[in-house]
Amino acid sequence: MAQEACKHLLASGNPQYPPYLWRAPEDEGRLVGANAEMMQWLSKEIGIPIEVRYVGPWGRVQEEVRAGKVDLIAGAFFTVPRTEYMDYFHPPFRDTRSAVWTKDGSKLKYRKWGDLQGRQGxxxxxxxxxxxxxxxxxxxxxxxxxxxxxxxxxxxxxxxADYLVYEDSPGDAFLAKMAITDIKQLDGAVAKEPLYLTLSHKSACNTPELRGKLARAVYKLSRTTQMNDWIGQSIQLWRKQNVPGQ
Known part of the structure; x- marks a missing residue:
């Protein structure tokens, strides 16, 4: 029965995540970006259509995956609580870097997590x-x-707030979109975390056969530099769509 139901997969992710994912200006129900490109490649590899759709903010996406209404997350960090409702596919398809951001003139010096104590983030x-x-x-x-x-x-x-914690590439992208030049990223990463493809436990398509296909495809992708190409193309697309003067 599960196999019969699996003729289509619905994927989503963090919609404020350029160059990885963001809402298409011409169709805000659709997500575009490097991770969306990856999902189209994945669709061809496993032979099942994958729609990459906006279903709400990042918190809502996780709720929809928990309920089985969204099948795949196109990019999630690993946390133990998330393993209660979705499978992670190894290896990760991208490593990311999260940073501390401050306004120009801030006296905050960041080298370790303890440097953030006593300040408002x-x-x-x-x-x-x-x-x-x-x-x-x-x-x-x-x-x-x-x-x-x-x-x-x-x-x-x-x-x-004294500081913002967020990933480097999406942070840079939104500052450019908002034409803000007085916020900067401090040296030293808060965390370097891998991004994974995940599948909802409650997805009608979550079968051993599909998990095997996804695992093989993700492994194949990890042996190439294709993700770098999609990210480069997506940075250019984001700037063209969102950054003044581009």
Missing amino acids: VTVINNSFGEEFDRYARENLKITQVASLEQAIQILQKGR
């Missing part, structure tokens, strides 16, 4: 920066979570 709700940092932040840091990266950047710019 901001990030995006339901975002993970890896199991270790997430745990440290819960126990030791004051980090407000807001609905979107644009909102988090505005809070930092208005001085209502």
